[in-house]
Amino acid sequence: MAAIPRSYLFVPGNRPERFVRALDSGADAVIVDLEDAVPPADKDAARMQVAAALDPSMPVVVRINAEDTPWFEDDLALCRHAGVAAIMLPKAESVDNLRRVAQLGLPVLPLIETACGMAAVDALARVKGVARLAFGSIDFQFDLGIEGDDEELLHFRSMLVLASRVAGLASPIDGVTVALDDDAQLRADTLRARRFGFGAKLCIHPRQVASVNAGFRPTDAELAWATRVLAAAREANGAAVAVDGKMVDRPVILRAQRIVDDAAH
16 A cells, blocks of 8 residues: 555455455555445455455555444454554544544544534544545535535535644545546546545546546646746745746745655655
8 A cells, every 4th residue: 555545446345356456456545345335234244255355465444334333343353454554434423433443553544424524524633543534425415415526515625625734634535436437527526636635536446546546646747847946946045036937935836846746656
């Protein structure tokens, strides 16, 4: 798993024959899903299949079932096995429950997908052990009765970005794009996420991974601009300088350095 993933690919926990394909997809992180992707009757069998497949040389994120389900305790116990890199907690709403999950000593990715979770997002982001917030946009829309995934959710996306920054977390993970065969929609969703301050996106099929990874990388034009800005700033040695007709000050230099750093990641 990459140090700061840009792409997180879900794979159903009850489909172990897909695990290797997911790991070979180019995704920065793979999420083995014990929650939504697994029918209730298959939960226990899926957990055993995941336990048998875990490999410390290829660590994965495990999305466990929520606290109020009968599978939560056994899922949490599974996460003590070697090969689990992080835990994704669905329906994250309770600071106390999040702390309990974090006690395992693994990074935790709270999935914010309810009104209560969004209302508590600042407190959840500050729980020790939380590595990154993730947006469960589909469930969130359902919970609030929202129709649409664009301007209807922009305020809530910004809330996640702000909470992450204040808590000192990595930029949050945006929700899935459900259209599997619409490359234009996937790219538009990824670029929107990046514009709003997200640093990664959830994927539901291996074919989405390459586009998501590309969408979070600086473009050639952005990298060329950043290189010019940094070169001009070095040559100016603290004096005022302009690049492409625009004044370069400290925030511009910091943005340029971030672009160069992101391109190297």
